[in-house]
Amino acid sequence: MYAIVSDLHSNLEAMTAVLEDIESRGIEEIVCLGDMIGYGPDPRAVLDIAKSKFRFCLLGNHEHAILFTAVGFNVKAMAAVEWTREQLNSKDYTRDENHQVWNFLGSIQSSRTEGDILYVHASPMEPITQYILPVDIHSKDLMTDLFAKVPRIGFGGHTHIPGVFTSGGKFISPRECDGVFTLGAERVFCNVGSTGQPRDGDNRACYATFDGARIEWHRVRYDFLRTQKKIFKTKRLPEVLGHRLAVGR
Numbered sequence: 001m002y003a004i005v006s007d008l009h010s011n012l013e014a015m016t017a018v019l020e021d022i023e024s025r026g027i028e029e030i031v032c033l034g035d036m037i038g039y040g041p042d043p044r045a046v047l048d049i050a051k052s053k054f055r056f057c058l059l060g061n062h063e064h065a066i067l068f069t070a071v072g073f074n075v076k077a078m079a080a081v082e083w084t085r086e087q088l089n090s091k092d093y094t095r096d097e098n099h100q101v102w103n104f105l106g107s108i109q110s111s112r113t114e115g116d117i118l119y120v121h122a123s124p125m126e127p128i129t130q131y132i133l134p135v136d137i138h139s140k141d142l143m144t145d146l147f148a149k150v151p152r153i154g155f156g157g158h159t160h161i162p163g164v165f166t167s168g169g170k171f172i173s174p175r176e177c178d179g180v181f182t183l184g185a186e187r188v189f190c191n192v193g194s195t196g197q198p199r200d201g202d203n204r205a206c207y208a209t210f211d212g213a214r215i216e217w218h219r220v221r222y223d224f225l226r227t228q229k230k231i232f233k234t235k236r237l238p239e240v241l242g243h244r245l246a247v248g249r
C-alpha cells in the first residue's frame with residue numbers, strides 16, 4: 001500500500017494535514033505526480049518536504065513553467081509563477097540553498113512507468129500539459145489514444161478533479177463509488193485529485209492510496225484560513241487563489 005499525491009501547489013497546511021493522515025494509516029511510501037508549486041504561499045517549504053518524503057516526484061506544468069516557459073497560463077497563474085520564481089531565488093537564502101532547490105526541480109522526470117503502472121502529471125499523451133476532464137470520457141478518439149498508452153493502470157492529476165476513467169467508457173467519481181474503486185479486467189486512468197487546491201466542490205485536501213487492486217481516495221480537513229491569510233499577505237499572489245480554497249473550486 002502506498003499513497004499518491006498531486007497538485008500540492010505550495011499549500012503547506014494541506015500538505016502537512018495529508019502527510020499526517022497518510023502516516024496515521026501506517027503508510028510510509030508516497031509518490032507525487034507534480035505541481036508541487038504554483039498558486040500557494042509556501043513553495044520552498046513544500047519542495048523541501050517533497051524532496052525528503054516522496055519516493056519520486058514528477059514534473060507538473062507549474063514546475064515546467066518555472067524551469068522553462070509557461071504554456072497556456074492565464075494572468076493569475078502567471079503572476080503566481082513569477083512570484084514563486086522570486087521566492088526560489090530569494091536573497092534570504094544562500095546561493096547554495098537556492099541552487100539545491102533549482103537542482104531538485106531540474107532533476108524531476110515528466111513520466112514514469114513501473115511494471116504495468118504509468119505515472120504522469122497530466123495525460124499519457126502529453127504528460128505535462130493535457131487536461132483530461134470527466135466530460136472527455138465521451139470523446140472516443142481521445143480515450144482510444146489515452147488507453148493505447150496505459151499499460152494496465154495510469155495515475156495522473158492536473159485537473160484537480162478525482163475519479164477513474166475506464167477503458168470500457170465510464171468515468172466514475174469518488175462520490176459515485178464511496179471513495180473506493182476496485183480494479184477489474186478493464187484498464188483505468190485514475191486522477192488522484194489535488195492536495196493543495198481541490199476543484200471538485202469539496203474544500204478538503206485530496207489524495208489516493210493504492211494496494212495493487214484497490215484505489216481509495218481520501219479527503220482531509222486542513223486550516224485553509226491560514227493558507228488564505230498567507231496568500232493575502234504576499235500582496236502579490238492574486239486574492240482569488242486564496243478565496244477558491246474555501247469553496248474547493
Ligand SMILES: [Fe+2]
Nearest residue numbers: 007035060158
Ligand atoms: Fe495543478
